[in-house]
Amino acid sequence: MYDKDFLEKLSEKLEQWQEQVESELKKFPERRKNFTTQSNLELKRVYTPLDLREADYLKNLGLPGEYPYTRGVQRTMYRGRFWTMRQYAGFGTAEETNKRFRYLLEQGQTGLSVAFDLPTQMGYDSDHPLAQGEVGRVGVAVDSLKDIETLFDGIPLKEVSTSMTINSTAVILLSMYAVTAQKQGAQIAELRGTIQNDVLKEYIARGTYIFPPQPSMKIITDIFEFCSSKMPKWNTISISGYHIREAGANAVQELAFTFGDAIAYVEAAIKSGLDPNVFGKQLSFFFAAHNNILEEIAKFRAARRIWAKIMSERFKVTNQEALKLRFHTQTGGSTLTAQQPLNNIIRVTLQALAAVLGGTQSLHTNSFDEALGLPTEESVQVALRTQQIIAYESGVADVVDPLGGSYAIENLTDQIEEKVWQYIEKIDSLGGMVRAIETGYVQKEIHNSAYEQQLAIEKKEQIVVGVNAFQTAQEQQMRSILKVDPSVEERQVCALKELRKNRDNNAVRTALKELKEAAKENKNIVPYVFEAIKSYATLGEVSDTLREVYGEYVESTVL
């Protein structure tokens, strides 16, 4: 990008400057000996054109909407349309969550994102002994199609896009959603939305796995296949670094392990005969945004470039649409503090800004009270307003990739990419991601990083405002925290009993029997799950049927 003579001149000038700095440092030392990012990337005092690797603009950066997509996946980015503002929500019963959804849509939210309670995520009905105390807690309780009909009552599924955080039971919830849409009069081919459906990261970081890795991969591949033809606008998976990051990974590990998972999914799908040029278009990603703005922006940009290279070089994909890394971002839950909770509004703002400057396609901003419990309507509103202020008032959305070309950002982007490739090589050498998870390698790496971060906070090498510095004697008390009505569980269980009594139980039995046969015979199970759901078979019954065929995964605990 720069000619040789100029760079030599600059290099000389920089050396002189460094000497001056050295002499000044004796009098005015810097705050620290070494400055690094959270991922231990070295931070220089200043960056210059000398730091731009190879400096081949077209090869490394290119233009927005063009390979390798470093600068964004669309040509006009937010000048065309803002990112989708999508707040994750769900608690209690379907009626209550339906009310929250309608509230969020009225407030200007542009897409829905459903949080399910843990029994729903784990494939247990609300009356299962393991569901006790958990019904409707961290999300909405869903037992059957009936609950999903209620959840989206009055919300036209033809028009909204809906993201569902659901993994091991994704095929069940996808079926319920699609059937509900059909009942509303929509064609399933026109539905837009996402199921998380990323089971590998559940073994690593999030914990809601049911089946062992092999059958889990089979179900995921079934969904890819089904949606390629029947639901082409649906994102069949949201390959998630978010939870890996929240479990303690640093920014580099977040990308590395996410792409490790992604490679495993693509390989599994190719092995079962699917074409990555086709299913590749429906893959989406999900990342975290933490506080270090520079590192986070670089991370998102590096992620796009790495994925484009993986798809084109490793998997020989030629379809442009299948090379683009499209992602959702959530601000980092683990960065929120219970101390002086209003400070979290600022943290969320910085993180959201990094996500937007990094070119996210959709964004969830956390509420400031989430280190204490579920967010209230007021705190959710502040979180959404944060996005709206960035969109409508800050001006950052008016230029595509406005920090592209910053010497520091480009250098960090390069550094992150390089470190991620090293990890990917390591994972390959261990026999791939599934193997690396089974042996506990990935979990161990994440845990070590989490422990290091905590020790850095203990030693005050990392300052957390209000926690290990600038504490106040009088802690602000939250005025109100959302309480989940304790009668939710009882009401949900009553409704479930009623349902089991009133449905056509013969139809349920037949549908479940056919599903079981299909699973045993290694057929694509998706159409059979659809039929079972239509008969009002419950989530627990469908899950149990699959458990009988596939078995359950037992974690080998790594500490």
Next chain:
Amino acid sequence: MKIYRILIAKPGLDGHDRGAKVVAHALRDAGFEVIYTGLRQTPEQIVRTALQEDVDVIGLSILSGAHLQLSQKVIELMKKEGIENIPVFVGGIIPPDDVPQLLQMGVKRVFGPGTSLSKIVEEIKAILQQGVASAGES
């Protein structure tokens, strides 16, 4: 000096184990013998493990909001087994309003987000030493 044995347990369906593992690691570095249950333990399993492993203290990590029910259940079962003298700690996302209830049911301490590892280690040690002292007196 006696080496204390601590059980770190994840009751319920909650899969967030970062905190549990980090605290377990810190306790191990502080000289405790740590038994970590892994995810998704029923209260019955936790109390059984506590008995089998003959632990001196139990730490429950809960981030799902089910802390009241789950802690209550563990403590009831401990009473049934006659091991209610083993101190119980709870860590996780616990709304401040719920802390008094937890203490009332017999939980010794509640450690919310942001609690330093050294504080957790010190307080657990202090309670264990108190326990030894009072046992010596009787």
